[in-house]
Amino acid sequence: MSKEHHYQTTIQWTGNKGKGTESYKSYERSHSISIENKAVIEASSDPAFRGDKTKHNPEEMLLSSLSSCHMLWYLHFCSVEGIIVIDYTDKAKGIMEETSNGSGHFKEVTLHPTVVVMEESMIEKARELHKKANQYCFIANSVNFPVKHAPIILFK
Template identity: 55%
Template sequence: MPSARQHTYETEVVWTGNLGTGTDSYRSYRRTHDVAAAGLPAIAGSADPHFRGDADRWNPEQLLLAALSQCHMLSYLHVCAVNGVVVTAYTDRATGTMEETGGGAGHFTRALLHPHVEVASPDMADKARTLHAEAHHLCFIANSVNFPVEHEPTVTVAEG
């Protein structure tokens, strides 16, 4: 039996929010940080503003939702390409729900992707809709989370 291929990813998170006294109190530091990986531009991160974070920086919850959306899109474009469906545009406005639980903990309860797909011809539209299920099955990130990732796709046909 062939062995599974493994892929290793490395990132670095650097806290940039020390205001001079470290974490000597809950209000004495910023939640700002940089997320980096070799050869890539840094992502400015913070906590959600509800948790004293900065609204002008990405928070981990947004990054998780973005990773789900990206992974589905990339899997979807792949399955369309191998199944003869020509996608000419793709946009997703994903939403995620996180529930706070006792003691400051919480967890995502759902992610809902809203992919809007444009295909090259009308005879591709039905197949384009059904391929979202296969893309979901292939998505590495969706296969790694413990909450439902659902899809409400729309498909239109490119003009001209």
């Protein structure tokens, strides 16, 4: 039996410099992302698209969502399998292709997690569980491009 989960967020454009969208250069791409009872995220478009480089952009947030979702599933499966993870860092990378008409799409994302486990005997199983985490990740199951993994597994 499936179970639905509902999410809600509010996006507020904050980039009106007084003339609205009178022209392509007359407005900022700045906006805020707010979710009830959580910190507000200040965002913009990528600097390549006239955005503010000091703010998060949608492409980075998609990449972060994929990485975060994978990590949470991975840690869950490690705990179930008796793999003791003591540190986890991912330096995820994504490739987006802009097409000739100005639209675009992600071609792929590669997660580069560095995982530290408690014992050397846990390394192989820890490596295998990345595949299972990818199969369960809600975000990875929702995108139409490959999400690859290049994990490094170390022991304390």
